[in-house]
Amino acid sequence: TLIYNDLYSKNIVVPPKVTSDKDDKYAGAYVKEPIPGVYDWVCSFDLNSLYPHLIMQYNISPETLIDERHPQVSVDKILDEEFTAHPDYAVCANGAQYRKDIHGFLPKMMQRIYDERKIFKKKMLASKQRFEETGNTSLLNDISTYNNIQMARKIQLNSAYGAIGNQYFRYYNLANAEAITLSGQVSIRWIENKINKFLNKLLNTEGKDYVIASDTDSIYLHMDPLVKKVFKEREASDQSVLRFLTKVCDVEFEKYIQNSYEELATYVNAYEQKMFMKRENIANKGIWTAKKRYILNVWDSEGVQYAEPKLKMMGIEAVKSSTPASCRTAIKDALKVIMNGNESDVQEYIANFRKKFEALPAEDIAFPRGCNNLAKFSGSSSVYVKGTPIHVRGALLYNFHIKQKKLQHKYPLIQEGEKVKFLYLRTPNRISENVVSFFQTLPKEFGLDKSVDLDLQFKKSFLDPLQVILDTINWKAEKIATLEDFFL
Numbered sequence: 001t002l003i004y005n006d007l008y009s010k011n012i013v014v015p016p017k018v019t020s021d022k023d024d025k026y027a028g029a030y031v032k033e034p035i036p037g038v039y040d041w042v043c044s045f046d047l048n049s050l051y052p053h054l055i056m057q058y059n060i061s062p063e064t065l066i067d068e069r070h071p072q073v074s075v076d077k078i079l080d081e082e083f084t085a086h087p088d089y090a091v092c093a094n095g096a097q098y099r100k101d102i103h104g105f106l107p108k109m110m111q112r113i114y115d116e117r118k119i120f121k122k123k124m125l126a127s128k129q130r131f132e133e134t135g136n137t138s139l140l141n142d143i144s145t146y147n148n149i150q151m152a153r154k155i156q157l158n159s160a161y162g163a164i165g166n167q168y169f170r171y172y173n174l175a176n177a178e179a180i181t182l183s184g185q186v187s188i189r190w191i192e193n194k195i196n197k198f199l200n201k202l203l204n205t206e207g208k209d210y211v212i213a214s215d216t217d218s219i220y221l222h223m224d225p226l227v228k229k230v231f232k233e234r235e236a237s238d239q240s241v242l243r244f245l246t247k248v249c250d251v252e253f254e255k256y257i258q259n260s261y262e263e264l265a266t267y268v269n270a271y272e273q274k275m276f277m278k279r280e281n282i283a284n285k286g287i288w289t290a291k292k293r294y295i296l297n298v299w300d301s302e303g304v305q306y307a308e309p310k311l312k313m314m315g316i317e318a319v320k321s322s323t324p325a326s327c328r329t330a331i332k333d334a335l336k337v338i339m340n341g342n343e344s345d346v347q348e349y350i351a352n353f354r355k356k357f358e359a360l361p362a363e364d365i366a367f368p369r370g371c372n373n374l375a376k377f378s379g380s381s382s383v384y385v386k387g388t389p390i391h392v393r394g395a396l397l398y399n400f401h402i403k404q405k406k407l408q409h410k411y412p413l414i415q416e417g418e419k420v421k422f423l424y425l426r427t428p429n430r431i432s433e434n435v436v437s438f439f440q441t442l443p444k445e446f447g448l449d450k451s452v453d454l455d456l457q458f459k460k461s462f463l464d465p466l467q468v469i470l471d472t473i474n475w476k477a478e479k480i481a482t483l484e485d486f487f488l
Contacts, residue, residue, distance in 0.1 A: 002109065002156065003105070003106070003109070003170075003171065006105060006109055007105060010105075012105070014170070017170055018173075026094075026165070026174060026177050026178040026181060027094075027178060027181050027182055027185070028181055029181060029184055029185065029215070029216035029217075030184070030185040030188055030189060030214065030216065031214070031215045031216065031291050031292065032192070032211065032213050032214040032215070032291075033291055034212050034213035034220075034288040034290070034291065034294075035212070035288070036288055036289050036290065036472045037287070037288065037472060037473070038285065038286070038287050038472070038473045039212055039222050039224065039285070039286045039287070039288070040224040040227075040284065040285055041222070041223040041224040041227050041241065041245065041282075041283070041284060041285075042212065042220055042221065042222060042223065042281075042282075042283045042285070042286035042296060043220075043221045043223050043245060043249050043253075043279060043281070043282050043283075044218055044219065044220045044221070044279070044280045044281045044283075044296075045191075045218065045219050045221070045249075045253070045257065045277050045278065045279050045280060046217060046218045046277065046278060046280040047187065047188070047217040047218070047275060047276065047277045048276045048277070048278065049114055049117075049154070049157050049158075050184055050187065050216065050217035051157075051158060051160070051161040051180050051184065052110040052113075052114055052157040052158070052160060052161070053110075053114075053274040053275060053276070054179075054180050054183050054184055054187070054274070055106055055107050055110050055160065055161070055180065056107040056110050056111055056114075056271075056272065056274045057090075057183075057265065057270045057271060057272060057273065057274035057275065058090045058091075058092050058098050058179065058183060058268075058270055058271060059090055059098045059099065059100060059103065059104050059107055059271035059272075060092070060096075060098055060104065060106065060107065060176055060179055060180065061098070061104025061105055061106035061107060061176075062104075062106070062171050062173060062176070063102070063104060063105070064098045064099040064102060064104040065096060065097075065098055065173065065175060065176060066089060066097050066098070066099060068097060069095040069096065069097065069175075070083075070085070070086060070089075070091050070095040070096075070097055071095075072084075073085075073091055073092075073093065073094075073095045074093065074095075075093045075182055075185050075186055075189070078093055078186050078190075078267070078268065079186065079189055079190060079193065081267065085267065085268055085269035086269065087269065088100065088101075089269065090268065090269055090270050090271045091268050091269055092179035092180075092182065092183045092268075093179070093182035093183045093185065093186045094175065094178040094179050094182045094183075096175045096176070096178070096179040098179075098271070100269075100271050103271075106160065106171075107271070109160075110157060110160060113153050113156050113157050114153070114157060116153050117150050117153030117154055117157065120146045120149040120150040120153070121146070121150040123142070123146045124142075124143055124146035124147050124150060125302055125303060125304060127139050127142040127143045127146060128143055128304045129303070129304050129305075131143065132304060132305065132306060132307065161177075161180055164176050164177050164180070165177040165180075165181075184216065184217070186264070186268075187217075187261075187264070187275055188214050188216065188217060188218075188219065189214075190260065190261075190264050191219060191257060191260055191261070191277060192211045192214055192219055194256070194257075194260040195210065195211060195219065195221065195253075195256075195257070196208070196209060196210055196211060198256055199221075199225075199226070202226070203225055203226065203229060205225075210222050210223075210225070212286070212288060213288060213291075213294065215291075215292060218280070220286065220294075223245060226248070227241055227244070227245070230244060231244075238284050238299065241284070242282060242284075242299050242300060242305070245282050246282060246300060249279040249282070250279055250303075253279065254277070254278065254279060257277045258276075258277075261273060261275040261276075261277070278302070279302075280301065280302055281296055281298045281300065281301050281302075281312060282298070282299055282300040283296035283297050283298045283299065283309070283312070284297055284299060284309065285297045285339050287338070287339075287469055287472060287473060288472070289315075289468050289469060289472050290315075292314055292315045293314060293315035293316065293468075294313070294314050294315070294316075295311060295312070295313050295314075295316060295335055295338075295339065295469070296311070296312040296313075297309045297310075297311060297339040297340065298310050298311070298312050309339070309340070311332065311335055311336060311339065313335070316331075316335070316465065316469075321368065322367060322368060322369065323367075323461060323465065324364065324365050324366060324367060324368070324461050325364070325368075326357070326360060326364050326365060327357075327365070327461045327462045327465075330353050330357075330462060331462060331465055331466060333349070334346065334349055334350065334353070334466055335466075335469070337349045338466075338469060338470075338473075338475075343475045343476065344479075346470070346475060346477075347476065347477065347478060347479050350463070350466075350477050350478065351478070353462070354458060357454070357457075357458055357462065358454050358458075362423055362442050362448075362449065362452050363421065363438075363440060363441060363442060365423075365452075365454075365457050365458075365461065366421035366422060366423045366438075366442075366457075367391070367421060367422050367423075367460075367461065368419065368420075368421055369391040369419070369420055369421070369422060369437075370417065370418075370419055370420075371391060371392060371395045371414055371416070371417065371418055371419070371420045371437070372392070372416065372417055373392060373416075374392065374395060374396065374399075374414070374415075374416050375416070377389070377392050377393070377396065378396060383396050383397055383400045384396045384397070390422065390435050391420060391422040391435075391437055392437075393433075393435055393437075394420070394422040394423075394435040394436045394437030394438075395414040395420055395422075395437040397431060397433055397435070397436055397437070398414055398420075398436060398437050398438055399413045399414055401431055401446060402443070405445055407443065407445060410443075411439075411441075411443050412439070414437065414438075414439070418439075420437045420438065420439060421437065421438060421439070421440075422435055422436065422437040422438075423435065423436055423437075423442070423448075423452050423453075423457065424452070424453040424456040424457055424460070425448060425451045425452060425453055426451050426452070426453045429447075429448060429451035430446060430447040430448060430451070431446065431448065434453070436448060463477055
């Protein structure tokens with residue numbers, strides 16, 4: 001709609017749509033495989049609105065794309081600086097080439113929306129900083145308002161790439177979609193290589209990888225070696241290191257990154273240089289368990305400094321809706337202890353929470369799930385068939401026993417698509433099964449209150465999500481008893 005209105009206002013007639021095969025495939029974003037572990041002092045850098053800016057940088061638009069592909073170019077050849085761009089065209093990593101004598105309507109639109117977003121994001125960050133400094137709660141409304149507006153613009157910008165990559169879109173073209181994703185891979189890998197060269201030279205090392213992880217438009221740098229070199233043996237407070245890294249990242253690193261991207265833009269004969277990478281987070285500790293799975297203990301985010309560090313999490317169980325609410329809160333608190341305490345502190349927290357967990361009502365520790373395919377998994381001669389998912393099995397058992405005990409007037413039956421909770425049970429019990437599902441309340445008439453398998457519930461809902469992190473840093477969830485303990 002935005003494109004239609006924009007072209008209509010300029011009296012531009014769009015040619016007929018060229019049909020495309022819906023099975024077209026193209027490359028996605030680049031995600032680096034991190035080495036799992038704990039890292040002290042991590043700084044992240046983020047490319048501003050990467051895909052919209054790639055559209056602007058290479059002048060990617062339906063009317064600027066030329067038919068001729070560059071015969072040599074690939075992601076690796078650009079990174080190795082082994083090709084020569086056409087003097088008249090901007091060259092993308094998939095070989096697609098774009099005119100530079102006219103400015104495409106799509107990059108123009110991206111620029112206009114991005115400029116609007118930037119205004120409101122700046123206002124949001126300024127309000128956040130004032131709130132951190134003053135604690136004035138009236139600023140929360142400003143933060144929310146500005147954030148909603150800038151997020152709406154962000155979604156509009158990103159939807160341009162999403163639409164271009166959809167074969168049913170009026171302006172879909174596989175070459176344009178792939179030009180964006182592969183050129184995005186070049187942008188993030190280019191700066192990864194440049195930063196590693198910079199840090200190896202600065203720290204007198206050779207071939208060391210200081211980029212812990214990268215994902216589409218972000219890189220995460222291990223800055224502890226630099227911190228140790230500067231502060232050497234003397235004890236440095238978190239605030240001292242924070243001030244140092246803020247200055248180094250916001251001045252030296254950003255300047256170096258900007259120069260590196262200028263070099264890339266010249267090399268590929270870009271329409272204009274539009275890769276702008278800014279420092280995002282400074283954390284005194286980060287833990288990676290796998291791709292897209294990490295925790296950062298953030299002291300500064302986009303220039304907003306916190307009085308106390310805040311956790312930034314990606315792919316961790318604490319933020320999943322399938323974890324019991326009581327455990328989600330406890331996992332977040334346990335992660336704070338992991339990031340700011342030691343192994344003994346974590347073991348003490350786990351032991352204390354276990355006592356609270358076992359005292360909670362069964363409804364508060366049950367797993368929430370959506371219940372589908374009840375008819376599919378119902379058995380003709382039994383309650384359920386082999387291979388039934390555990391929460392669906394629990395729902396079928398619930399319905400069976402509600403009917404058997406004639407309790408339909410008191411408890412509604414679970415229907416297709418409804419939200420339920422389920423619990424693991426110790427056997428033997430009244431229903432002779434190891435699971436039961438229910439709505440908000442476990443029927444007392446089932447007589448299962450004392451049959452909940454608390455050990456398994458605790459393990460699966462609380463310990464298992466933490467265990468992945470604890471294993472990564474070689475910490476134990478419980479203190480291992482030794483012979484000395486018997487004599488204490």
